[in-house]
Amino acid sequence: MSLDERKDAFEKKYAHDQELMFKVEARTCKLFGLWVAGEIGLEGPDADTYAKTIVSANLEEPGFDDVKRKVIPDLQAKNKDVSDHVLDRKLEEFFEEAKRQLIAS
Numbered sequence: 001m002s003l004d005e006r007k008d009a010f011e012k013k014y015a016h017d018q019e020l021m022f023k024v025e026a027r028t029c030k031l032f033g034l035w036v037a038g039e040i041g042l043e044g045p046d047a048d049t050y051a052k053t054i055v056s057a058n059l060e061e062p063g064f065d066d067v068k069r070k071v072i073p074d075l076q077a078k079n080k081d082v083s084d085h086v087l088d089r090k091l092e093e094f095f096e097e098a099k100r101q102l103i104a105s
Contacts, residue, residue, distance in 0.1 A: 020102065027098035029055040029092055032091055034072045040078040064091050 001009075005058050033051030037043075057070040070091050075082050 023102055024098045026055050028095045029058045031094040039080050040074055
């Protein structure tokens, strides 16, 4: 394999890995958004719409801090006392679930 072929292969793998990570983060946010929607009493299409706002919120900055900042006021408005630790744990749980779902598909 020539150096150019190796370079192309590495670039393709990098692009694939980045696309996969983007999809995993989007799926994580959707699952997390659906969970939060249930916590604040949303169901059906309202829960789906809410989850989409969570996916959009994740585009503000790397990581999930932007997502947590979005959901905390929503949870507080419904008198749900959810700590940062619980939110982090749920995000980790949904991140692993999103990876499993995407690898299985």
